Amino acid sequence: MQAVESGEADYAVLPIENSSAGAVSDNYDLLIKYHNYIVAETYVTVNHALLGLPGARLEDIHTVFSHPQALMQSSEYLNSNRQWNQVSVKNTAVAAKKVLEDGDVTQAAVASETAGRLYGLKVLKSSINYNKNNTTRFIILAKKPLYREAADKVSICFEAPHRSGSLYNLLGNFIFNNVNMVMIESRPIPGRNWEYRFFVDIEGNLSQPAVVNALNGIRSEAAVLRILGNY
Amino acid sequence: MQAVESGEADYAVLPIENSSAGAVSDNYDLLIKYHNYIVAETYVTVNHALLGLPGARLEDIHTVFSHPQALMQSSEYLNSNRQWNQVSVKNTAVAAKKVLEDGDVTQAAVASETAGRLYGLKVLKSSINYNKNNTTRFIILAKKPLYREAADKVSICFEAPHRSGSLYNLLGNFIFNNVNMVMIESRPIPGRNWEYRFFVDIEGNLSQPAVVNALNGIRSEAAVLRILGNY
Numbered sequence: 001m002q003a004v005e006s007g008e009a010d011y012a013v014l015p016i017e018n019s020s021a022g023a024v025s026d027n028y029d030l031l032i033k034y035h036n037y038i039v040a041e042t043y044v045t046v047n048h049a050l051l052g053l054p055g056a057r058l059e060d061i062h063t064v065f066s067h068p069q070a071l072m073q074s075s076e077y078l079n080s081n082r083q084w085n086q087v088s089v090k091n092t093a094v095a096a097k098k099v100l101e102d103g104d105v106t107q108a109a110v111a112s113e114t115a116g117r118l119y120g121l122k123v124l125k126s127s128i129n130y131n132k133n134n135t136t137r138f139i140i141l142a143k144k145p146l147y148r149e150a151a152d153k154v155s156i157c158f159e160a161p162h163r164s165g166s167l168y169n170l171l172g173n174f175i176f177n178n179v180n181m182v183m184i185e186s187r188p189i190p191g192r193n194w195e196y197r198f199f200v201d202i203e204g205n206l207s208q209p210a211v212v213n214a215l216n217g218i219r220s221e222a223a224v225l226r227i228l229g230n231y
Numbered sequence: 232m233q234a235v236e237s238g239e240a241d242y243a244v245l246p247i248e249n250s251s252a253g254a255v256s257d258n259y260d261l262l263i264k265y266h267n268y269i270v271a272e273t274y275v276t277v278n279h280a281l282l283g284l285p286g287a288r289l290e291d292i293h294t295v296f297s298h299p300q301a302l303m304q305s306s307e308y309l310n311s312n313r314q315w316n317q318v319s320v321k322n323t324a325v326a327a328k329k330v331l332e333d334g335d336v337t338q339a340a341v342a343s344e345t346a347g348r349l350y351g352l353k354v355l356k357s358s359i360n361y362n363k364n365n366t367t368r369f370i371i372l373a374k375k376p377l378y379r380e381a382a383d384k385v386s387i388c389f390e391a392p393h394r395s396g397s398l399y400n401l402l403g404n405f406i407f408n409n410v411n412m413v414m415i416e417s418r419p420i421p422g423r424n425w426e427y428r429f430f431v432d433i434e435g436n437l438s439q440p441a442v443v444n445a446l447n448g449i450r451s452e453a454a455v456l457r458i459l460g461n462y
Contacts (some may be wrong), residue, residue: 019424025253026303068299068319072257088299089317101331133424165411171405180396184415186253193250193364 001034004143012036012141017026018046020131021072023185031157031228037145038229040154040188042138048129049113051096051121056070056105058124063087065095066110074110076130096121141229147206151230154202154211162195166221173217174202177210194222199228206230232265235374243267243372244401248278251362252303254416256351259430262459268376269386269460273369279305279360280344282327284353287336289355294318296326298339306343308362327352372460378437380459384413386440389453393426398451404448405433406442428458437461 004010014027018020032036048070052061063085064071064078070092078086089095095109100119108124110113116123139155160166172220183201188194204211207228219225234240245258262269277303279363283292293318295302295309301323309317326340331350338347339355347354370386378408391397405412414432419425433443437458450456 019419020421022256022419025256078369095348131422131424135424136438166411167415168331168410171402171412175399175403178399182398182400184417186415188249188250188253191362193362193366 001030001036001141003033004036004141005034007143009171011039012143013138014141015069015136016041016139016205017137017183019133019137020075020129021136023067024069025187028185028187031199032197036143037176038139038231039142039146040140040231041153042140043135044138046073046129046134047112047127048092048110048134048137049116049123050074050077050100050108050125050128051111051113051116051119052108052124053099053105054120055102056108056124060105061108062106062126063148064108064110065089065098067091067095070095070110073091073134074128074130077125077128078110093118136166139229145227147227147230148195149207150203151205152203154204154206154215154219154230155199156202156215157197157222157224157226157228159195159201160220161221161223162192167198169221170198170218173214173221174200177214177217178208179204191209197224232261232267232370235267235372236265238374240277241373242270244369246367247272247370248414249300249304249370250364250366250368251360252300254299254390256331256418259416259418259423262430263428267374269370269462270373270377271371271462272384273371274366275369277304277360277365278343278358279341279365280284280329280354281305281308281339281356281359282342282344282347283339283355284334285323285335285351285353287339287353287355291336291340292355293337295341296320296329299325301326301341301462304365305359305361307388308356309341309360312445314408316339319339324349331440341382356357356442363396364423370460376458376460378461380436380438382436383434383460385435385437385446386430386459387449388430388457388459390420390426390428390429392454394450398429399448400452401429402407404452405431408448409444410435410441428455 092111096115185199188198323342326344327346416430417427
């Protein structure tokens with residue numbers, strides 16, 4: 001996101017939501033920290049395997065490394081092995097690399113089978129994600145907005161003022177304009193306890209009067225409104 | 232939650248939301264997995280310190296252990312030390328205990344100063360949470376609902392059917408009945424990609440006609456409605 005904002009990279013690809021584990025909260029915060037625009041989205045099926053050293057056996061495993069989201073997506077299987085310590089690391093590839101480098105047969109990683117082949121690890125158990133259609137929605141971001149006529153989703157973010165009824169009034173703008181919300185996610189505003197930013201995805205295009213009316217209504221009531229993209 | 236449901240314990244106390252890090256998603260899922268009721272809530276100020284062995288120095292630290300929420304709440308400070316590995320463990324007390332037991336001066340824990348005293352650790356840096364009013368909202372749950380006349384918050388959970396406009400229609404029930412939402416949080420429904428459960432806190436009491444009307448409206452449109460508590 002930093003590289004896109006500074007012009008060093010053309011695009012950023014961020015996982016934003018998983019069908020089993022839900023929102024990737026930290027990445028919502030990045031949408032605010034950096035001033036890039038969502039220009040597209042894509043859905044990727046994710047299959048996790050339990051990977052160990054070539055000589056490892058399932059019954060020897062003591063510690064399992066992975067990204068917190070991958071641990072959550074495989075929680076049913078992992079939690080059924082109560083003696084396993086689950087340890088979070090930066091991403092699933094780091095987990096696979098760590099198992100290879102530590103050379104300890106009691107360690108395993110939750111990562112893709114592709115990562116397993118890359119690091120020469122053995123599949124101890126395949127497809128351990130409890131949702132067999134485990135899918136992650138990724139958004140693609142660029143420094144400048146890109147509006148296409150066929151775009152049918154608008155992502156926005158607004159801050160609700162800290163007074164009774166503010167969320168009610170803000171969401172009323174969508175409802176009274178017949179604009180459909182397909183996603184709503186709230187995140188705390190740093191340094192302002194119990195005040196929230198709302199991330200909302202609506203159906204439509206910024207050329208439609210109903211969408212424009214709803215956003216104008218929000219703009220007049222919210223402390224801050226940002227249009228994150230129309231794609 | 233399991234112990235409360237089975238009658239083994241009278242109450243469960245769950246952290247549900249932090250003023251810096253946001254929702255504690257896993258605990259929202261526990262509200263559905265177990266059939267307990269929220270009977271009260273309380274706010275607790277949380278101060279994190281960086282703790283090491285008595286002989287440790289800040290410049291020797293290589294790995295920092297804590298609960299993912301504590302790492303997030305201290306992320307500004309921790310991320311400014313790029314050479315530190317951040318490792319998640321079950322809770323902050325486990326992190327402090329691990330540092331004591333491993334006896335390695337390159338390890339530190341993010342935990343309360345109280346935990347530091349309990350495990351004989353030294354405060355390497357105090358108050359490392361970036362929000363100085365860092366506060367966690369805890370909910371108290373019991374096996375049976377407890378309705379008090381003075382209760383002014385109702386927590387509910389409903390599933391939105393998977394068709395365009397369903398969230399719009401559901402939230403309309405609050406807006407048309409003048410019922411104020413103070414919190415909305417969505418979680419994926421396991422096994423049903425891109426369908427959501429919504430957790431909503433509203434102002435009011437189950438004895439108020441507007442609240443009853445709104446909930447009846449939701450009940451007639453949502454696949455599932457659960458009243459989690461009125462407190």
